[in-house]
Amino acid sequence: MADSTIAVTSTQAVEVHHEDPALKHQFDTPEQQYGASMFGMWMFLSTEIMMFGGLFLGYIVYRALYPQAWHEATLHQNWIIGGINTIVLITSSFTVALSIYGAQTNKKRLTVGCLLLTILFAFVFLVNKYIEYSAHYHEGLLPGKWFNTTEYSRQTELFMLFYFVMTGLHGIHVLIGILILSYMAYKAWKNTFHSGYYTPLEVAGLYWHFVDIVWIFLFPLLYLMGGITFGGGH
């Protein structure tokens, strides 16, 4: 029988953290949990950047190939609705930040109220997108078999495809955000968050800010490239 000495020393007893219900079993301290959660969300957002990045790359390549068509296609976009959506999302980022402030200062009503407002803004955004998508459908701008090939060129169809895939993917992220924020509102209402613990809320907020930032890139590329016309576009 052999035994050996290894330089492994143990100093900590098995853990005290069972007293803190918010501390998950794999973490040793709340600080570690908070740090890991935030880092995890930042890593996730970097993957999202790479995914949307692929679409932006395609957009840029085809804009270089078909500048004319790209310019004309943006004239079919409704920049007013797009602009409203931009304001709506930016405001929703503000309300979600405010809800985190509410958790940090133990103001549950502020937290829940602002989360609900954020969700409301997100719904407004999606309703606007529905209005825009229907308008495009009626104008024969939906790519594929519904596209009006006699009136519009193939390159315009390509632009519209990028428009729908990019805003569609973004819209799915908004929808997921609504689900996440609703869950956060529920947890907040159940008194889960307080000044000592609001990690999930902050992580959700980070996600929402990212959704907002993607839109801020999409809006000029998809709506404003052709210049703004009054009454010309729909």
Next chain:
Amino acid sequence: MATVTRTVDYERPIYEEEVNYLNTDYSLKSWLFTLDHKRIGILYLISISLMFILGSAAAGLIRLELLTPQGDLLNADAYNRAFTMHGIIMVFLFLIPSIPTVLGNFVLPMMLGARDVAFPRLNLLSWYIYVFGALWILAGLILGGADGGWTFYPPYSTTYANSHIVPVALGIFIVGFSSILTGLNFIVTTHRMRAPGLTWFRLPLFVWSLYATSLIQVLATPVLAITLLLVAVERVLGVGIFSPQLGGDPILFQHMFWFYSHPAVYIMILPGMGVVSELIACFSRKNVFGYKFVALASVAIAVYGFLVWGHHMFVAGQSVYAGMIFSALSFLVAIPSAIKVFNWTATLYKGSISFQTPMLYALGFIGLFTIGGLTGLYLAALATDVHLSDTYFVVAHFHYIMVGGMMLAYLGGLHYWWPKMTGRMYPELLGKLSALIVFIGFNLTFFPQFIVGFEGMPRRYHEYASQYQIFNVLSTAGASILGVGFILPVFYLLWSLKWGEKAPINPWGSAGLEWQTPTPPPTQNFLETPVITTGPHHYSQVREEVVG
């Protein structure tokens, strides 16, 4: 706060009543809803083994067909789908997940002295996503399969193919998220869950390689996801994103596809390199020579790997200048791999080397990976690549790395950590025999393919010119031997679960932190959180060792 130096007894027998992660709950529900990284590793082990069997069956069909120059076993469509599904299943459902999700999941938290990964629920979700994606791909397979090769080049894949491209492409899209989330989990775990005293340069080399792999998984896979999504959209809607007839650019697809798929090959090989570092160290009873160089070489490979994708497109119509840049970078990316090979060899110097099964696989890896890597030089060199591109030379090159390298590392790691995972020893003689059979069968299968590729036999050919037959016959003969070598472990490893010798706590006398816990470990891994005061593989500080 008292500091106690623990004496670890290597040969303490396992008591029947001891509770470990396996026997803590036998119900199916406890397995399907587990948050334990070790159980999740076992779940992955089962799923990817099943996928490997499927992918091997496709390979068997291919090799059987290629015994004769005519297309007499399968018709052209069936053959084209067979090689496509072989590639897709092996790459996305086996090679990319294997070491990280099976061995990495099991061992990473223990190597860090942690109780679990940073996000255990996300870990379980990764497995479910993998299964869901695999089911999509299987659905595509059952419907008749896809063709086009695993590379899906448009406009063939988007406009002309008559096979089930969409479910298969969507399946890969879904499985990609499993890969992304696992990578994310490992990165956060490595950054935030290290035990006290475990600084970055005290981490075992397996952790470094998993970390580098995770970086690639997280940053590259989303690009594949969006590329495949666009292929599916184009196929369904008929809009010309990549089809020239509709104004699209097929080369754009190739750039986007290879931007992921080249780094993907590093996802596949880096974990294998990490395993080999662990095995060489343990079975020579020495720390790895040039530890820092090997650790940083892993990260260098990950970073460099993002810069060379165009070497898959030297004859695709990209500009000569782009070709030159990619060629130069591709030569440079070989250097960190060479550094590792030299360092592993130097580790053997003045070591105390034993030749158990894991070590045989590790040494086999070094040999075959060296050959595979060197044959990459022919392909990185612009002029020779013109001749060799899309021939069997390329097929042989990547199989040397993926099978000769990755598979051997996976098998070596599986045998090495088998006692830790199951509490049982596998039969050593059968292990050695299988390793030998695999080595012989592998070389016989793939070395002739270098020759037949140089002679001009293109890849993805259902029928071929008769002068290539002798090489194909040799290759198929080798494949049958290789098949035997792969099947044997399935049987004796399963056998060992019931009748294998009970494993001592540290059968290999390894200095790894994961071996300082009971075998098999309890759910929370460590009875007490360790504090680390030395570097990894510190064999010289271990006074005695146990020969396994």
Next chain:
Amino acid sequence: MRGASNFAGQIDLLFWFITILSALIAIGVFILIVVFATRYRRRYSGYVPPAIEGNNKLEIAWIVIPTVIALATFAWAAVVYVHMHNPPKDALTIYVVGRQWMWKAQQPTGQWENNELHVPVGKPVKLVMTSQDVIHDFFVPAFRVKQDVIPGRYTTMWFTAEKPGVYDLFCAEYCGTNHSEMIGKVYALSQQDYEAWLSGGTTTASSSGMTGSGGSQASSQSAGQQLYQSLGCASCHGQNGEGNIGPRLAGLYGSKVQLSNGQTVVADDAYIRESILNPQAKIVKGYQPIMPTFQGQVTEQDILQLIQFIKSLGNSGSQGTAQNQGGNMPAASPAAAGQSGQ
């Protein structure tokens, strides 16, 4: 397999250099492993190997030396590659169309051949290629050349056959069900035999089965000219390309063109193809953007025939003869010259 082109020697030399280099490295590593594994095998338990951290000098050495060798190899290969992408100005131009699942090649005289390519030995041949449908790849192993053939654009490659013979032609980019049947033969003929084949006569080579199918008399100049008429090109560009509402086409091929946006471009194959399919993309200075597109009305083969015809329109604006192709043609035999006037 012995190479048979001007590139084969260089590429094979490079191939063998890399092989010897690789063998040295691989054998070196293997020998070290075997020696170390034997010498340092575990003889007794209790032996504690020395803790050798590493050796920075050694690390630097085996980083720097491989890097130098690697970059030298890169440079050598790159030089050959650049050479492979610079066809000589006097290369014989042959147009190739790949489609599922066959190859069509158009000789300078205009005749088309299927799944075969006849080339003269000792003369550089440039292939200008496009695909009708999916991506294919023109691969001649004996010549060590390969190039993807892409729909929607022209790709080129060139070589000089050095030995008369029959060589395999393979498609080397997966293109569907019969990808492995999209194969053919390249016939490298001596200059004499090549001309004889072009004119359809028998030669000593053809009687021994070396020439494949005979060249046909049909000239794509006439086919191109027919298209020129039937598609209505003449109404704007003139009967003989002298120009009218549309720019002058006689003498256009290879010349510089000033565009309405100020740019200057060369009127090469791709320019003419684009002008037919997407005329609005480039408007010649001084002309109106009124040319209609012929997308969907012409196949890739048709376009190549039109290009061939436009090429034949000399500066004088009269119907070109073989001589007007500026050295691309072999010395005209009476039969070949007779094709010019249909």
